[in-house]
Amino acid sequence: MVPLSWYLALSAVLFTIGVVGVLIQRNVIALFMCIELMLNAVNLSLVAFSRFHNDVTGQLFVFIVMAVAAAEAAVGLAIIISLFRNRETLNVDEADLLKL
Amino acid sequence: MEFAHILFLALASLAVVAAFNVILQRNPIYNAIGLITVLCCLAALFLTLNAQFISAMQIIVYAGAIMVLFVFVIMLLNIRSEESVTDRQKYLKWLAAPLFLALLGEVIAVVRHVERFQPPAPLPSANTMNNPEAVLGTVESIAHGMFTDYVLPFEATSVLILMAIVGSMLLARREKKEDIERIEQALAAQEAEQPIVEDSEEEVAA
Numbered sequence: 001m002v003p004l005s006w007y008l009a010l011s012a013v014l015f016t017i018g019v020v021g022v023l024i025q026r027n028v029i030a031l032f033m034c035i036e037l038m039l040n041a042v043n044l045s046l047v048a049f050s051r052f053h054n055d056v057t058g059q060l061f062v063f064i065v066m067a068v069a070a071a072e073a074a075v076g077l078a079i080i081i082s083l084f085r086n087r088e089t090l091n092v093d094e095a096d097l098l099k100l
Numbered sequence: 101m102e103f104a105h106i107l108f109l110a111l112a113s114l115a116v117v118a119a120f121n122v123i124l125q126r127n128p129i130y131n132a133i134g135l136i137t138v139l140c141c142l143a144a145l146f147l148t149l150n151a152q153f154i155s156a157m158q159i160i161v162y163a164g165a166i167m168v169l170f171v172f173v174i175m176l177l178n179i180r181s182e183e184s185v186t187d188r189q190k191y192l193k194w195l196a197a198p199l200f201l202a203l204l205g206e207v208i209a210v211v212r213h214v215e216r217f218q219p220p221a222p223l224p225s226a227n228t229m230n231n232p233e234a235v236l237g238t239v240e241s242i243a244h245g246m247f248t249d250y251v252l253p254f255e256a257t258s259v260l261i262l263m264a265i266v267g268s269m270l271l272a273r274r275e276k277k278e279d280i281e282r283i284e285q286a287l288a289a290q291e292a293e294q295p296i297v298e299d300s301e302e303e304v305a306a
Binding site for chain 2 (some may be wrong): 001007010012018023027037073081084086099
């Protein structure tokens with residue numbers, strides 16, 4: 001059986017790549033994808049802990065995280081569409097005011 | 101080296117390469133394809149961790165629904181391929197590399213302390229069990245947990261999804277022409293410092 005530390009290391013690497021993506025990407029859709037990447041990295045460590053503790057709670061957390069991610073993606077993409085309609089750009093540096 | 105180790109290493113390296121694809125590509129469609137690859141690799145890893153239901157949900161909800169939404173928006177917006185003219189925050193790129201190494205070092209240092217976790221006993225297969233609720237990762241065990249101990253978070257999630265539906269429809273809808281005219285009239289009335297007759301107009305302006 002693969003040890004727990006391998007799963008946690010993979011989870012850490014994916015999470016860190018997501019953080020770096022949020023820092024270096026300027027496209028707002030790509031930023032959203034980096035956030036989804038971070039959520040998935042955390043999901044992996046939750047499922048791994050669930051298996052190694054033999055407890056189903058971690059998998060329930062992952063289920064709820066997925067529902068929250070779906071809600072977040074729907075609202076976020078709606079905001080992106082409305083932003084693009086008003087600004088004609090997807091660069092986050094251009095969208096630094098809360099008013100339209 | 102067992103088969104499980106080789107499988108893990110293959111899936112993990114594919115996931116990391118695809119994750120770098122997500123953050124380094126300039127075209128959002130390539131980013132989306134990288135993210136879909138990561139999601140599929142993670143679904144396979146969930147299978148190795150006795151999380152069959154979560155693995156199926158990962159494919160259906162994440163790779164199916166959420167990523168289709170992303171790709172749909174990318175196609176809908178018809179983004180021009182020209183790269184950002186104003187790279188005002190270019191220094192963030194040089195900030196990102198040391199932060200990456202620092203965060204990674206911290207996490208690896210923590211991970212080294214979990215070596216004491218012994219691999220758990222292999223679970224019995226669900227088919228031979230009389231009560232599948234006791235087996236980790238089956239639909240029965242997840243449903244049992246979700247509708248007994250965690251029923252409040254479950255209901256809160258349903259309210260959250262309802263709010264997301266209403267909110268996204270409200271945000272992404274196109275304003276009607278007569279609505280815009282009414283808003284403009286209300287704004288003009290405010291600027292002329294005339295008392296606004298109807299409350300409804302104020303609401304529209306807000």
